[in-house]
């Protein structure tokens with residue numbers, strides 16, 4: 001098909017996700033046809049640098065024949081059998097591999113097809129577990145303001161982003177939201193925010209206060225990302241996770257680390273929990289586990305969570321037809337092997353400072369107010385006036401800035417990244433993990449060119 005034919009059919013038949021369909025009435029939708037390493041090619045022959053790993057997914061890069069061949073081989077051998085009261089070698093081997101990579105006794109893996117189902121499954125498991133151990137009142141969850149945890153009704157309730165929830169209310173009751181670790185626009189006073197110890201204590205106390213306010217005996221779990229994505233890559237202050245872990249232990253609440261973005265090398269470690277030195281009770285994962293060569297997600301659980309389900313006729317009455325699909329599990333194993341054998345995690349760890357330096361260098365531009373993140377996961381927050389960051393854009397101004405200027409110009413320049421105006425405007429970078437100095441330079445050059453030309 002020609003580019004024009006594809007664009008016309010897309011306009012008439014494809015319901016793209018999180019999109020204003022009306023935006024494509026007069027201009028073509030981007031249609032990507034091919035990927036190679038950190039590059040993407042579209043139907044009109046344009047080439048792009050994938051500075052977002054295509055939505056935080058393609059860790060090992062595009063166009064890998066080894067991962068494609070693994071998928072072909074598994075499909076030819078056993079395309080499908082469910083993991084409902086049965087198993088296949090790829091699921092077994094992957095579960096064992098994840099248990100080996102995960103910290104502590106996170107040894108039991110429940111597979112899904114993606115991240116929302118993983119979060120949904122973790123909340124359901126928390127409820128089912130507490131019923132098994134005689135605490136049926138524990139049903140609620142605590143998460144953080146703005147945090148994105150997915151779109152199924154349970155995961156959407158865990159999500160703390162009102163703009164994507166309102167259309168679907170009423171949601172699942174029992175999810176409450178507390179201050180996140182945004183230091184640039186902190187929920188706490190400037191004296192608290194500048195001090196690592198006090199800021200960590202204040203953010204952790206917000207979790208504790210919510211547990212106490214809800215009634216500790218009614219709270220099942222706290223869901224946190226190692227580095228919070230939405231709002232723009234909020235890293236935790238030092239000591240934050242140790243304090244939250246203590247609080248969860250004090251009140252008998254489960255700690256869930258949502259590793260859907262931060263897992264599989266994004267922060268230079270297998271999991272964000274390892275990078276920040278805490279042991280969660282569950283880790284949800286998806287995205288980078290397969291580098292996108294097949295869909296997969298899941299929950300890794302500590303031994304004690306599975307324990308009540310190992311006895312008598314107990315069962316966790318939950319499953320998904322394609323959860324733990326053989327092709328996806330085989331691809332995940334091969335992807336993990338690539339991340340290991342090519343030293344990709346240590347590459348991220350050793351290149352993160354170079355990446356940060358390039359992005360921090362953009363602070364000389366008047367529109368750049370803050371640069372924050374970790375590993376290969378960074379955000380540049382745009383402001384009206386760098387000298388007065390408290391002067392915030394109105395929603396209309398944010399939209400005009402991001403949709404009218406920044407996003408189309410970055411695309412035009414050939415950089416795929418996320419220019420987000422749902423909260424204060426940010427440009428997020430999450431490049432393919434194999435990017436080297438040359439690609440990091442390109443990212444900086446394209447950002448500088450576009451951001452120096454915007455008018456606020």
Ligand code: PLP
Nearest residue numbers: 114115116148149150258260286
């Ligand atoms: N959790 C986090 C932290 C995410 O970033 C996402 C998606 O971006 C999800 C859950 C939902 O994952 P999925 O889109 O695979 O359902």
